[in-house]
Amino acid sequence: MSLFTGLSAFPLTPLAYDQIDEAAFIGLMQRLTTAGVDSITVLGSTGSYAYLTAGERDRIAHLAVEHAGTTPVFVGIGALRTSQILANIDSAQRAGASGLLLAPMTYQPLTEDDVFALFRTVTQHADLPIIVYDNPGTTHFTFNTELYARISALPGIASLKIPGVPAEPVKAREHIAAIRAIIPNHVTIGVSGDAFAATGLRAGGDAWYSVIGGTLPHSALAITRAIQQHRDGDALQESQRLAPLWDLFTAFGGSLRVTAAIAEYLGLVPYQSLPLPIQGLSTSQRARVAEVVEALELAK
Amino acid sequence: MSLFTGLSAFPLTPLAYDQIDEAAFIGLMQRLTTAGVDSITVLGSTGSYAYLTAGERDRIAHLAVEHAGTTPVFVGIGALRTSQILANIDSAQRAGASGLLLAPMTYQPLTEDDVFALFRTVTQHADLPIIVYDNPGTTHFTFNTELYARISALPGIASLKIPGVPAEPVKAREHIAAIRAIIPNHVTIGVSGDAFAATGLRAGGDAWYSVIGGTLPHSALAITRAIQQHRDGDALQESQRLAPLWDLFTAFGGSLRVTAAIAEYLGLVPYQSLPLPIQGLSTSQRARVAEVVEALELAK
Numbered sequence A, B: 001m002s003l004f005t006g007l008s009a010f011p012l013t014p015l016a017y018d019q020i021d022e023a024a025f026i027g028l029m030q031r032l033t034t035a036g037v038d039s040i041t042v043l044g045s046t047g048s049y050a051y052l053t054a055g056e057r058d059r060i061a062h063l064a065v066e067h068a069g070t071t072p073v074f075v076g077i078g079a080l081r082t083s084q085i086l087a088n089i090d091s092a093q094r095a096g097a098s099g100l101l102l103a104p105m106t107y108q109p110l111t112e113d114d115v116f117a118l119f120r121t122v123t124q125h126a127d128l129p130i131i132v133y134d135n136p137g138t139t140h141f142t143f144n145t146e147l148y149a150r151i152s153a154l155p156g157i158a159s160l161k162i163p164g165v166p167a168e169p170v171k172a173r174e175h176i177a178a179i180r181a182i183i184p185n186h187v188t189i190g191v192s193g194d195a196f197a198a199t200g201l202r203a204g205g206d207a208w209y210s211v212i213g214g215t216l217p218h219s220a221l222a223i224t225r226a227i228q229q230h231r232d233g234d235a236l237q238e239s240q241r242l243a244p245l246w247d248l249f250t251a252f253g254g255s256l257r258v259t260a261a262i263a264e265y266l267g268l269v270p271y272q273s274l275p276l277p278i279q280g281l282s283t284s285q286r287a288r289v290a291e292v293v294e295a296l297e298l299a300k
Helices: A022-035 A054-067 A082-095 A112-125 A145-152 A169-180 A194-202 A217-228 A232-241 A243-251 A255-265 A283-295 B022-035 B054-067 B082-095 B112-125 B145-152 B169-180 B194-202 B217-228 B232-241 B243-251 B255-265 B283-295
Strands: A006-009 A039-042 A073-076 A099-102 A130-133 A157-162 A188-191 A207-210 B006-009 B039-042 B073-076 B099-102 B130-133 B157-162 B188-191 B207-210
Touching: A006 A217, A022 A039, A022 A054, A022 A217, A039 A054, A054 A073, A054 A082, A073 A082, A082 A099, A082 A112, A099 A112, A099 A157, A112 A130, A112 A145, A130 A145, A145 A157, A145 A169, A157 A207, A169 A188, A169 A194, A188 A194, A194 A207, A194 A217, A194 A232, A194 A243, A207 A217, A217 A232, A232 A243, A243 A255, A243 A283, A255 A283, B006 B217, B022 B039, B022 B054, B022 B217, B039 B054, B054 B073, B054 B082, B073 B082, B082 B099, B082 B112, B099 B112, B099 B157, B112 B130, B112 B145, B130 B145, B145 B157, B145 B169, B169 B188, B169 B194, B188 B194, B194 B207, B194 B217, B194 B232, B194 B243, B207 B217, B217 B232, B232 B243, B243 B255, B243 B283, B255 B283
Parallel strands: A006 A039, A006 A207, A039 A073, A073 A099, A099 A130, A130 A157, A157 A188, A188 A207, B006 B039, B006 B207, B039 B073, B073 B099, B099 B130, B130 B157, B157 B188, B188 B207
Antiparallel strands: none
16 A cells, blocks of 8 residues: 555644754654554644755754654655755655655746646656645645646656645545546545545545644544544544634634644643744634633543 | 935846856846946845855855945845844845845745734844835735835834836826825835836836846836936836837746846846746747847847
């Protein structure tokens, strides 16, 4: 079975006074391996890869592999410039990663041909399998299914991380089927957008690239294992139970700030663990996050 | 008079095989000082600041000041992380810059409070005056006039670089007057969007932060000086004459790729001078650029 299936947990990269808090990061890694996630993706958007220096990223990749035990580690390699991406690949490969995650970051808007050529260059350079990371909310680059097909046909592409699927189950199934129909069989489809993950897995997603999986692995595993064991009702029930959490993602500017606030509330990472200029949630927003954590018993 | 008036020319940072082409960059600097631009802003969006390493940016700042003679040099300091911005400030100040340019780059979307706090931190750290750089096409952060006012009130803010004004002269004048009404008198308003620069200067803009000014300074100076000498008709006529150039900006994905292609065609910078993954224009697009350069006699 492909490495790129099941629950891939995306841990935060906690900072303390603008330096990586290594002890906190190692703690997150141990939390994930103990919980039994299928893989760990460090330096995803949740891991603040775009904000870190090449040296910090190299350090995180090494720490992750060192503390992941037998759990496969995937490493985000994205950067604005191709040569920086290639250097990140070398670093992740030296660290002992099992896969690489690449989103087409932009400052100047990129064309489809720019992005295709980027993935071609990267697949030619890398020895490890690559996850194509489609995250228009941060990259402002919009893939289409034809571009998915062109890139997925490149040797070395192993998985496609797609944004949230439609909430309506039939539409979600059609969406994933449409992608599945035009990409090679060995390329897995992984869903993102935690609120719709149960729907996406049920609709045929092979993997869940999960923000909450990196901080609340038990909740994410409950949903993932239920789908894998054909207990779809249990998965949907757990996802529905977490609705107040998904509502916070919508109300408070996305999953990153809320997840960091949860990890900070639970004492997993230091207060204000995100890289400035991202200030994180306000005091009143944090109070609401604490209420939801307690009401949903997320601390367990 | 404020340093932040008149024509500020934004040169490219030419690369050759992913390394800065220092001779080509020095050539651009000499071209600008000889032409007599009012200031030079290096490491703007046109100068690919977002793609360069801290070391490359330090080198460009030093080369710029060294070769600018008496022309003031402003340096772009933007980065995704606040601590990196502060390091860029230190570097630009050591190099001898006369001003700093800061756009709120984003990967995760920023809130208004994030951006205000960033500018507050930066003004507290910097000794040099700062240009607030509003470029939603690359940063995906949208300022509003109230935020202009909050930030412009910070000590050390010297100028506001706004995106293109409305094409209609009365609307352009109203737009600039609305901003002028709520920012301190000492803060100048500089227009961008070369196609609308004549309109923007006529409508009360104090400065033109100019992409073509960095590569075709004579054309940009013709427009700027005409407005300053109250020959509005001449300015509008020159801007109108350049319409085929502005049309290329629209048709070929923005000013950067077209300006790089012009500089490459003129032999000012090496072929494919932009940082990958930006591939630059196609062969057929370059042929069209060459036609326009010849027809408009831009090589002069």
